Structure formats: C-alpha cells, structure tokens
Amino acid sequence: MTFSCIICFPLLGALILGILALNESSTDRSQSGTAIAGTIGTLALVGAFIAALVSFFQLMHGEPTIDQTLFTWIALADLKIDFALRLDHLSGIFSLVITGVGALIHLFSVGYMKNDATPFRYFAYLNLFCFMMLVLVLGSSLPVVFLGWEGVGLCSYLLIAYWFQDPSKAMAGQKAFIMNRIGDVGFLLGAFLLFKIFGTFELAGIQEQATSISGPIVTAAALLLFIACTGKSAQFPLFTWLPDAMAGPTPVSALIHAATMVTSGIYLMARLSNVFLASPIAMATVALVGFLTAVIAATAALAQNDIKKVLAYSTVSQLGLMFMACGVGAFDAAVFHVVTHAFFKALMFLGAGSVIHAMHEEQDITRMGGLKAKLPITFATFAAGWLAIIGMPPFAGFFSKDEILWKLVSSQYGGWLYWSGGAVVAALTAIYMTRLFILTFLGKTRAEKKTFSSAHEGPWTMALPLLLLAILSTIGGFLGVPHSSWIEHWLSLPSAGSVLSGNLEWVLMAVSTVVGIGFAFYGYSRVKTGPEKSNSGFLKNAWGIDTFYTNGVVVWISRSAQSLDRFFEEAVLSRFVNGMGTLAQVSGGAFRTLSSGSLQSYSLIFALALAVVLGVVGYGWIK
Amino acid sequence: MAGSSEILFLLLAPWGLGLALLFLPARFQQYFANLAAVIYTISAGKNIASVLFAHGSSQVSSSHLTIDAWSSLGWAPLFVLDGVSAAFILMSGLVALVAISAGGGWVRNNAKLFTVSSFATLGLVNGAFLARDTLVFYLFFEAVLIPAFLMLGVLGKPGKGTAALRFMLMSFAGSFAMLASMIGLGWAAFHLNGDFNLSIDAVAVAVQNLDPQLQLLLLGGFLLAFAVKLPLVPFHSWLPDTYTLAPTGGTIWMSSVLSKLGAYGFVRIVLPIFPDAMHQAQAPLMFLSAISVVYAALLAMKQTDAKRMLAYSSISHLGFVALGAFAGGTEGATGALFLALAHSFSSAGLFAAQSFSLDHGVFSAGRSLRVMTFLLLLAGVALPLSANFVGEFLVLKAAFAVSPFAGAIAALGVILGAVYMFTFYRTRYYGAALGSGSSAKLLPMQWLSLAPCFVVLLYFGVQPSGLLNLLGGVLDAALVSTR
Structure with missing residues (x-):
C-alpha cells in the first residue's frame, strides 16, 4: 500500500490544486494563495518521498522488487496491459531523486513564486509533472511508461508556456512538446517492434529475453527507442528545445529540465540495457x-x-x-x-x-x-x-x-x-x-x-x-x-x-x-x-542547428504542404469534382432543384424518407 | 418476434420524437430537443442493456429481428442488435445531445428544421447500424444523406450551394458504385441459393464461390462508397467546404456520426463479405490510409480557419480508423471501431468548443472554455488516458505488425497532429489578449455539450477494456466465421 502512495500523493495534490486553480482569481495577487498552494504541493511531494523511502528500505531488506497492479488498463482478447507499477533497484533510485529533489524544488517555489498571479495552477502542474515522472520510472510495461513519457512532455509544455500571455514563451512550450513528440513516435514504434520480437510489453520480460537475440531487427528496435531518448533527453539532433525551455519559471527548469525529465532517456536505456547491448551498431550510435x-x-x-x-x-x-x-x-x-x-x-x-x-x-x-x-x-x-x-x-x-x-x-x-x-x-x-x-x-x-x-x-x-x-x-x-x-x-x-x-x-x-x-x-x-x-554567433547558436530547423526543415514542410494544397487539393481534385458536377447538371435537372429548391421540396423528401423506413419496418412488423 | 421490441424501439423512437418536435413550438425547440435526446438516450441505453446483458454481465448476448413481409421473394431483412451496433447507437444518441446543445446559436431561425433533421438522422443511422442485410444497410446509408443535406443546404453559411452540390455528387458517385456491386452480389447470391437473400452471411458465402478478380471488382464498389463517406484521401474534397459551411450542429452530425457509417461499413460489411479480396488489396489500402493520415495532417497545418483545420484533422484521424480496419484481425478492427467512437466525441467537442469561442461575434474564451478546449485537444492528439489513445495504439500496433512501413508513415501523423492542434491552441488561446480579460462563463447549455464528450473520452481512456471486449467479441466471431 505504501508503495502506490508514491504516485497517489502527487496525483491527489494535482487534482486538488487543479480544482482550486479553476476558481482562483488571476487579478487578486495576495500572497496567501502561494502559501496555501505551495503547502499542498510540497506536502504531496514530501508524502511521496516518505513513501518512496519506506519502499526503498524494503528493497534494502532483501526484497528484489515490489509489484503492484492498480487496475487493468487495456485488455482485448490475448492482449492485456495492466496499470502495474514495479519498484526495483533502478526505479528505486530514480523515485528517491524525483520525490526528494522534487520536494525541495516545490519548497523553493513557495518563495520564488510568491508574487505569482496563479499559484494554484503552477503547483497543480508541478504536482502533475511529478506524478507523470513517477509513472514513467515505475511503470512495469512499455505502455504505462509511455503514459508517463507523454505525460511529462505535456507538463513540460504547460510549465514552459506557464506565462502564456507572452507569445515567445507559448512558442517555446509548443516547440518542446513537438520535438518531444518526434521522440514519442520512436518510442511507440520501438515498443511495437519489441512486441513483435518478444511478444510482450513487459519491461522485465524484454530485458530478460534480449540477451539471447541479435541481428538487424534488434538494432532497429534499439535505434527507435534511442530516437525516443534523444527527444526526451535533448540529444542531437533534437536538443534545440531545451535552451528555449528556459522560458519557464526557474524552479521548473531545475526540476524538469535538469534533474528529472531529461534523464528519462538514460533511464530507458538502463532499463532495457540488454536490447542496446545486443546491437553493437546501436551502442556506437548512442x-x-x-x-x-x-x-x-x-x-x-x-x-x-x-x-x-x-x-x-x-x-x-x-x-x-x-x-x-x-x-x-x-x-x-x-x-x-x-x-x-x-x-x-x-x-x-x-x-x-x-x-x-x-x-x-x-x-x-x-x-x-x-x-x-x-x-x-x-x-x-x-x-x-x-x-x-x-x-x-x-x-x-x-x-x-x-x-x-x-x-x-x-x-x-x-x-x-x-x-x-x-x-x-x-x-x-x-x-x-x-x-x-x-x-x-x-x-x-x-x-x-x-x-x-x-x-x-x-x-x-x-x-x-x-x-x-x-x-x-x-x-x-x-x-x-x-x-x-x-x-x-x-x-x-x-x-x-x-x-x-x-x-x-x-x-x-x-x-x-x-x-x-x-x-x-x-x-x-x-x-x-x-x-x-x-561572442561568436556560430557557437552562441549552438552550431546553427536550430536555425537550420526553422529556416530549413520547417520552411520545407510548410512549402510542401502549401504546394499540396495549391496543386493537388485545388487544381486536381477540385477540378475533377467540378467536372463531375457539370456533367451531372447537364444530364439532369434533379440536383439543381435540390440545391436551389424551397422548403417544400425538402419536406417532401423528408416525408419520403420517413415513408421508406416505416414501409420497411412497419409493414413487416404488422404482418 | 419476441425480444425484438428493443430493436423496433431503436428504429422508430427517433421518428416519434422527431414528429413530436414538429408539433412543439419553435421557440423552445432546443430545450425540447435536448430533453428528447436525453430521454431517448437513457431509454435506448436501458433497452440495449436489457438485450446485451440478458444473461448477466459475463455473457453478452444479442437480439435479432427478421421482417418477413417479402419472404416469398426470399428477401427477409434482418436487423441485429449486438455489442458493436449497440455501441454505435449509443454514441449517436449522445452525439445528438452534443449537437443539439451546440447547434443552438446558429440555427435559431430555423430551429425546427435542425432538431427534426437531427432525429431523422438518428433514426436512419440506427437503421444502418442495426442492418445485417446489405440492401437494408444501403437504403439507410443513402437516406441519411437527406437530413444532412438539409442541415447544410438550408442552414449553412453563404457558399453552401456549391458545397452541398459537391457533397451530394461525390456521395452519390460512391453510392452508385456500391449499388452496382450490390446488384452483382444479388446476382451471385441468386445464382447460388435461388433466392434474393441479401443478408451479410448469405452474401459472404456467395462471394466465396466467385472468381477472385470478380471479388476484387465487387469489393471496389463498396470501398468507393465507404471511402467517400469516411473519407479517405483522395475522395475527401467534398468535406472541407461542407464541414466549414454547415452549422456547428450539422458539422457535428457529419463528422461524428455520418463519417462513422464509412468506418462501420469497412469493418462490418466489407471485412466479413470480402475476406479474401481484402487480403489481396490489403497492402495498397493500408498505404492509402497512411497517406491519408499524413496528407490531411499537412493540409490541416496550412489552414487559417479553425473549423477548416478541424475538418482536415478529422480526415487525418479517420485515416487511422481505415488503417486499422484494413490491417484487420481482432486488434485492428476493434481498434479502428474504438478509435472511430472516440473520434466522435473528441471531434464533436472540439467543433462545439470552437463555435462557443465565437459566440460573441469576436473571439473570446473564458477560463472554463479554455480548459475544456485544451482537454478535448489532448484527446484529439491521442494522449494516453484518452479513449483516442487506446484506439490509435491498437490501430498502430496492428498496422505495424502487418506492414511496418505503413505503420511508420501513419505514425508521422502523430507528430503532425500535435503540430496543428497545438498551433491552433497557441494562436487562439494563448497570447496577451487572453491574459485575464476574457471572463465569459460557459452557459449551462454549452456545458451540456462539452461535458459529456470529456467524460466519455476520459472514462474510456482509463477503462476501455469492457467496451473493447464487447466490440472485439462480436468482431472476432464475425472474422472467424468467414475465414
């Protein structure tokens, strides 16, 4: 029971704070708001930290893992994905860091954000982040980890764009989310490929079976997971969101963009280390x-x-x-x-x-x-x-x-x-x-x-x-x-x-x-x-990679979409359908009556439709 | 005919309510219609539950209704209420509530036309969802166009004439192809059995005996009709104008319910009737679906009009549905239908929320609307714990297992989806203007529109298994029996 408290406290905190945030007035800048919100938020994390500590001691006393299945999430025929958590030596270390450093950063925020207009919203996001981060490290199967994986990306977005009145901050948040999502797709495809190889989404099962496999398919799986890691952990070529993420409040940068979320990539590689070790190519790439x-x-x-x-x-x-x-x-x-x-x-x-x-x-x-x-x-x-x-x-x-x-x-x-x-x-x-x-x-x-x-x-x-x-x-x-x-x-x-x-x-x-x-x-x-x-512009702009994205890749995608719109959508498809329309208009006046017709003709059609239905159903029933 | 009164209720009750609304004053139409929708959905739910769980919750049963007025001709239309049709019927009932609550502002001048058309649509789609006979399905599938056409043609914004014409033309073109295929099927069935039994099971048996080339040809007719309805790129060019110009309520009907007839058709008509031909055509069809996802997502990125962006996003998401249907198997087909159901609510909610933000002539959004829009948007981008995620996950998993290539292309849509959805939100709901100025509260009627969508999406995102197995059980049996 203590074990599941690790994630329950932050979730509970996020829900309470979130509901209070819906009604907080953004004009009333009384500092008591921050004190109340901060107390709730910090206590949630302290509670989680204590729960993590207690569970960690259980591990130290010899239990290899602590498992808890909260409910069945996705089940269909043979496929069964439980919302299950597993604490082992690796996730134990991560849980302590997340809840411990997390609690300290919550506490710091109480002072740092004391003049903020919407403290309940802030602490709700922060608590929600910790919940998602803990799900990421405690999830026992890839889909549950993926919930945390996307969830921390979402919270990171919400917190970077916390001062959303500023368009550049809102943009920085969006950039982070999208670059993370590129990685997320790698995660999903990697998970499907691993399922194809090993027939399971369970992390422990994959890790165990991966020792006895090699070849291009496992390289592909490892590289797909690695794409996920580069997104979340801000590695080349997906690192450019992290400097922009500094638009968020500074404690957020400390928690998400230094201590916890960005280390998810390392967590995932350590968790599935055998998959990586099975492929020398993937290792060299990493x-x-x-x-x-x-x-x-x-x-x-x-x-x-x-x-x-x-x-x-x-x-x-x-x-x-x-x-x-x-x-x-x-x-x-x-x-x-x-x-x-x-x-x-x-x-x-x-x-x-x-x-x-x-x-x-x-x-x-x-x-x-x-x-x-x-x-x-x-x-x-x-x-x-x-x-x-x-x-x-x-x-x-x-x-x-x-x-x-x-x-x-x-x-x-x-x-x-x-x-x-x-x-x-x-x-x-x-x-x-x-x-x-x-x-x-x-x-x-x-x-x-x-x-x-x-x-x-x-x-x-x-x-x-x-x-x-x-x-x-x-x-x-x-x-x-x-x-x-x-x-x-x-x-x-x-x-x-x-x-x-x-x-x-x-x-x-x-x-x-x-x-x-x-x-x-x-x-x-x-x-x-x-x-x-x-300062040299080349170094300052991190070798111009971000410029390459904004002036190269983004422009290219945008232009392709534009030309699809102009050429295919407008020129080809519309002309084709309009041609069809002309043909139909020539061949009969029925459609013209419909498109220009009066209410009476519509009512007539309506009555006809009703008659058809009643005819089919009613007649048969009576008989 | 014992046990079939529930089916009759589902077929006829919407018409009764529609008729009643016709005689109620136009002034309070929205309230009456809302009340009617609530009463209908609750009683439909009760009826359905009494059929499905007649033998306790562990064993799901179904109910049949055969109409044998024409049995002398060998044609005995069959309606079946099972887990799949039940899910789509209940979805339609809830969407009726959403559409009527949302469509209010726009259709004030002609409220009766909208409310009555809504219930007519409901009655007709129920027929299509219940039909286990190709001809009956075809009749309902066609007839549904009429109320949709009314909502667009009479209540739409300027420019609706061309849009309505195009909508009609493309739909009819698809339908004619399907009709031609059905005549072929009828001929084949007659040849084999000596009667005009057009029930799906009978037709499926007849198709087994046909030449593979002929099977492919007949399959083409059905595919075309459903590809226009869903729609799949490149059969989509009726959609952007239609969705943009129709009143919000009408758009919700079309994107949430009518398009699902296409998805339903792929899974429940095409897959059981043409298992072999579908297997042959699988690779190109999956590729086309994946292209559909990416193409529509790219175009959604280019839209400046929010409603038009949502229209393209709808095409993109339904590309995933088609992908799952074509990937087949229990996971693919179930995932496709589950995603189709989830999309009904995320799309309805977003169209509604989008129209509420323009209620005052200019854009304005209070905190509740901002939060609700964002939550629905998260379902729209299929974040885990939304029902959309479950569907998309199963679809992509099934697709990736069959064709990693198609799966990987479609997965790009997951990224692009985030791009256009978050750009949409950022450019409208973020920025200086919205800081604290907008304090407009959501009206109760607007809550009635958004809240059900959110609740359904969250509930089935966290607890999808019951519904998945309800759908999967039926589909599994159907897929096995035809193999």
Whole structure:
C-alpha cells in the first residue's frame, strides 16, 4: 500500500490544486494563495518521498522488487496491459531523486513564486509533472511508461508556456512538446517492434529475453527507442528545445529540465540495457550522438550570457556525457551521474533562480558580478555546485564523472578516442562553469546601482533547499567510490566487459582532475581580463542547428504542404469534382432543384424518407 | 418476434420524437430537443442493456429481428442488435445531445428544421447500424444523406450551394458504385441459393464461390462508397467546404456520426463479405490510409480557419480508423471501431468548443472554455488516458505488425497532429489578449455539450477494456466465421 502512495500523493495534490486553480482569481495577487498552494504541493511531494523511502528500505531488506497492479488498463482478447507499477533497484533510485529533489524544488517555489498571479495552477502542474515522472520510472510495461513519457512532455509544455500571455514563451512550450513528440513516435514504434520480437510489453520480460537475440531487427528496435531518448533527453539532433525551455519559471527548469525529465532517456536505456547491448551498431550510435551533443552544447555554453542558457547547454552537454557512458555499456555510471547531476544542477538552477529573483529578473551575467557580498548563501551553495560539476574532489561530480571517463576507456566498447572526447567535454565544462561563476558572483558589479543595492537573499523557503542540495552535491559522490561503489553494486545492471586493469583508473582519475582544475584556472584567468563581448554567433547558436530547423526543415514542410494544397487539393481534385458536377447538371435537372429548391421540396423528401423506413419496418412488423 | 421490441424501439423512437418536435413550438425547440435526446438516450441505453446483458454481465448476448413481409421473394431483412451496433447507437444518441446543445446559436431561425433533421438522422443511422442485410444497410446509408443535406443546404453559411452540390455528387458517385456491386452480389447470391437473400452471411458465402478478380471488382464498389463517406484521401474534397459551411450542429452530425457509417461499413460489411479480396488489396489500402493520415495532417497545418483545420484533422484521424480496419484481425478492427467512437466525441467537442469561442461575434474564451478546449485537444492528439489513445495504439500496433512501413508513415501523423492542434491552441488561446480579460462563463447549455464528450473520452481512456471486449467479441466471431 505504501508503495502506490508514491504516485497517489502527487496525483491527489494535482487534482486538488487543479480544482482550486479553476476558481482562483488571476487579478487578486495576495500572497496567501502561494502559501496555501505551495503547502499542498510540497506536502504531496514530501508524502511521496516518505513513501518512496519506506519502499526503498524494503528493497534494502532483501526484497528484489515490489509489484503492484492498480487496475487493468487495456485488455482485448490475448492482449492485456495492466496499470502495474514495479519498484526495483533502478526505479528505486530514480523515485528517491524525483520525490526528494522534487520536494525541495516545490519548497523553493513557495518563495520564488510568491508574487505569482496563479499559484494554484503552477503547483497543480508541478504536482502533475511529478506524478507523470513517477509513472514513467515505475511503470512495469512499455505502455504505462509511455503514459508517463507523454505525460511529462505535456507538463513540460504547460510549465514552459506557464506565462502564456507572452507569445515567445507559448512558442517555446509548443516547440518542446513537438520535438518531444518526434521522440514519442520512436518510442511507440520501438515498443511495437519489441512486441513483435518478444511478444510482450513487459519491461522485465524484454530485458530478460534480449540477451539471447541479435541481428538487424534488434538494432532497429534499439535505434527507435534511442530516437525516443534523444527527444526526451535533448540529444542531437533534437536538443534545440531545451535552451528555449528556459522560458519557464526557474524552479521548473531545475526540476524538469535538469534533474528529472531529461534523464528519462538514460533511464530507458538502463532499463532495457540488454536490447542496446545486443546491437553493437546501436551502442556506437548512442556513444557518438552523446559525444557530438556533449561537444556542441559545451561549446555553446561558452558563448552564452544568459545565466539560464549557460546552465541549459551545460545540462545538454552533461546528458551527452551520460549517453556516451550508455554507449560504452556503462549504464550504472550513467545512472550514478544522473543522481549527482540532479543534485548539483538542480542546486545551480535554484541558485540562478535566487540570483534572478534578487536582481529583479535580470538574467544577463555580463550585467552581474560581485553578488558574493549580497547573496552569501546563494554564493556559498552555488560554489558547491560549481566545484561538483568541474570535478573537484571530493565533490559529487568528481566521482561520477570520473567513473564515466574510466568506463569510456576501459569498456570493451570504449577506447582512448572516447576517453579523449570525454576529457575535452570535462575541460570545456570547467571553463564555462568557471566563467559563469566568476561573472555572476566575483569581481566588481556591473549591475545597475539600484538593482544591486536592493539585491538580497530570498526567504527561508528558498535558502533551505539550496543548503540541502549543496550538502548533497558535496557528499553525494560517496555513493560511488571507485572499486567499492555502492551504487554500482546496488544497481548491478548488465554492462560491457572491461579490457583495462584497474590501476590505470587511478592514473586517469588524477589526470582528469588536473585537467578539470587546470581548465578552471584557465577559464578564471581569461575572465579576469574582462568579459568578451563579441561572442561568436556560430557557437552562441549552438552550431546553427536550430536555425537550420526553422529556416530549413520547417520552411520545407510548410512549402510542401502549401504546394499540396495549391496543386493537388485545388487544381486536381477540385477540378475533377467540378467536372463531375457539370456533367451531372447537364444530364439532369434533379440536383439543381435540390440545391436551389424551397422548403417544400425538402419536406417532401423528408416525408419520403420517413415513408421508406416505416414501409420497411412497419409493414413487416404488422404482418 | 419476441425480444425484438428493443430493436423496433431503436428504429422508430427517433421518428416519434422527431414528429413530436414538429408539433412543439419553435421557440423552445432546443430545450425540447435536448430533453428528447436525453430521454431517448437513457431509454435506448436501458433497452440495449436489457438485450446485451440478458444473461448477466459475463455473457453478452444479442437480439435479432427478421421482417418477413417479402419472404416469398426470399428477401427477409434482418436487423441485429449486438455489442458493436449497440455501441454505435449509443454514441449517436449522445452525439445528438452534443449537437443539439451546440447547434443552438446558429440555427435559431430555423430551429425546427435542425432538431427534426437531427432525429431523422438518428433514426436512419440506427437503421444502418442495426442492418445485417446489405440492401437494408444501403437504403439507410443513402437516406441519411437527406437530413444532412438539409442541415447544410438550408442552414449553412453563404457558399453552401456549391458545397452541398459537391457533397451530394461525390456521395452519390460512391453510392452508385456500391449499388452496382450490390446488384452483382444479388446476382451471385441468386445464382447460388435461388433466392434474393441479401443478408451479410448469405452474401459472404456467395462471394466465396466467385472468381477472385470478380471479388476484387465487387469489393471496389463498396470501398468507393465507404471511402467517400469516411473519407479517405483522395475522395475527401467534398468535406472541407461542407464541414466549414454547415452549422456547428450539422458539422457535428457529419463528422461524428455520418463519417462513422464509412468506418462501420469497412469493418462490418466489407471485412466479413470480402475476406479474401481484402487480403489481396490489403497492402495498397493500408498505404492509402497512411497517406491519408499524413496528407490531411499537412493540409490541416496550412489552414487559417479553425473549423477548416478541424475538418482536415478529422480526415487525418479517420485515416487511422481505415488503417486499422484494413490491417484487420481482432486488434485492428476493434481498434479502428474504438478509435472511430472516440473520434466522435473528441471531434464533436472540439467543433462545439470552437463555435462557443465565437459566440460573441469576436473571439473570446473564458477560463472554463479554455480548459475544456485544451482537454478535448489532448484527446484529439491521442494522449494516453484518452479513449483516442487506446484506439490509435491498437490501430498502430496492428498496422505495424502487418506492414511496418505503413505503420511508420501513419505514425508521422502523430507528430503532425500535435503540430496543428497545438498551433491552433497557441494562436487562439494563448497570447496577451487572453491574459485575464476574457471572463465569459460557459452557459449551462454549452456545458451540456462539452461535458459529456470529456467524460466519455476520459472514462474510456482509463477503462476501455469492457467496451473493447464487447466490440472485439462480436468482431472476432464475425472474422472467424468467414475465414
């Protein structure tokens, strides 16, 4: 029973808040609304977190899985799809992150959104998102996962376009939904193909049977699922929605676009790792796409001045790193990085929110600086996040990033090429994050005097989540200490074999740490000479891929539709039917009477129709 | 004739109510008609339940009615009330409520014509859904055009003349082809049995003995009629103008109920009569359906008029229905009919909501209307937990199993559907103008139109199994018996 509470609390919260949202007045800006809505929303998540924790302890006491079938969803003849949930070691980790980080972000929102006009709507969406995200990770079969998969896309849309009065924000939401939907179609087709191969939608069944299969059909299935993952996890070529998604409220970016939803792709690959491991082509594709994404996004992050855009591209880049890990068969390392990344990236997004809050909606880091003095808590906690992401020992990112880098070289699918790719990404990460950190917090301020002098920390509801996430970002890495990794042991996911000896790991760890710190200093020294104003457009626009879509693909589809409309629809079909019409008019006047006729003639026809029916039915009945 | 009074009720009650409305004052027509629709739907539901669940809920039964006035000729029209016809009849009853509640504003001047036509339509489609005899089905299938033509031709917006003519012409062209095929079937049946028994079972047996080429030819006539009715691209060019110019209530009747005669025809007439020919023609037909989905979706993206966009979206969604029907098997056929039923409600609701937003002459939408429109739109894009998802899921699954190629093309429609639906919503319901200005509340009559659609779509999105098995049980038996 406790188990199903994990999803029931957020759903209940979403329903209550949603009903209240229908009647909330958008003109009455009393702050008590946010307090009430925030309390309901946060309590729902805290409840879910406790339920997840209790269930997780049951797993730790030896139960391999906890299963619960809530009801039968789709049943027809032999096909039976239950709305069933399954908690195992993998979904247990994800549930804790979603509900734990989720609860903190709900709490943060109470302070951050206190002047918002429609807090009930906001928290209803947020709770609904958590419900869908939990369904995604807890669903025991592909259709149930798909409900969560599309559901989080919907909630992401609703929250990005939360301030829908602004057309660009509404557009950003739509873009996210549609790019996600491209992935969703890959999911559906992949699911159908898997059903064709294995005769089941059950995740466990597919994972089990996939070890004994190979060939092009499983490659096709893996690649279709991979398309789904690229959409949800913002990978090349479907990553361009994520930077635009920053249009949503900042806590939303922290929750959905950093800690949870965008990690769904990694979850799905880890969940069906055997399907991927069965196809070397799919594995190579995953690794290469991950690498490409990580590099494009990291270079793009170098050139952004919007604090949220830097973090957004950083997220894309880090997800690319996790995809690389999956591509070499290190699913456990990828999941480990999902966890630590959730801590430090959520922390930095919330920190950015705190900065934006203090600076009256200013997001341009070239107009910040010196905030260390004004926002000591934000500064200190953000520093923990910064140290974690650049891989400074012993912060969380150090362990998980190094685990990935080690697997990139040691796995049978890996090699030095992958390792150098990962090291480049790590170096770039150190540069852009250091730049961000310095421009925001250190040096002399470049902000307007009035804005700067009035900047101050938010209420405790904002400070507490920052502190807790900072602690997690500091110590979270000890979940996966090399050679005695708890998380690796806990997950025990199928993985590729190792081809290198363990001793090299220590060497590489030292190398990558030096690289990280070295490039952080390099970034530090570059920034000191003054912020560069002329950011290259190529990097800033993430290699022009988005421009290619809007000016290329979208225009092309639109033109094709236009020419279909002009040529086929109008010229061919209409002319054909009109020709038919002329023919009919020539051949008889009946239709003309109908189309120009009076009410009497219609009534006559009506009576005739009635007569036909009564004739057929009535006559036979009487007889 | 015991146990068949329920069938007679379904065939005749709509006419009785239509007649009664004819004598009631025009002023309160909408209220009377609404009341009539509610009473009719409830009693129809009771009648149907008493037939289907006569032996408890575990065993679904059916009821037959044979009219043997012409038995000397060997023609004894057969009506059967089973799970499938019951579902479509109840859907039509509920849509009547939706259409009458929604169509009010537009047809004020000629309310009686609209309400009476509505009940005439109801009576005629009930006949078509109940008919298990090809000739009887054909008669009802044709006669339904008359009230539809009245709603468009008399109550439509300017430009309706051409639209109505085109609608009629294309429908008749399809019908003539079907009539020709039926004559062929009659001849074949007469040859085999020595009588004019045109019941579907008898005809199916007769077709088995025909030359495969001839089977294909006869199949073509039926396919054409249903392809125009549904419609499938390229037989759709009557639809955009017709749906756009008809009054909202009329559009709802056409998109939600009349088009379903096409879907019903594919699954219940064509599949059982021509199993072998359908198997032969399967690949091109599935491909055509998939093209239909994508083509109509692309055109929907280009529309600036919301009603026209919804019209094209209707073609696109019904392409999925055809895809499922042609993919066949229990899953394909059941998924197709389930999706057809779901589409009736999502499409009716969206057409209604769209017209409510223009109630005040200019676009305006209060919060309730915005929320209801969005929820119906989510069903329109077949999000999980909507009934549309269940149908689309089964259809795509069945299609993908038969032809991954056709399935993958049709799946593109899932993406394009999101594009045009969300663009529609964003350009109208989002933006500065709608911030807090629109406070218009939905009228009770408008709730009566939108709420049933939402409730039905959500309920059957969460708990589809009962209905699926009701449909599937009947179809399974039909498909097996003809193999």
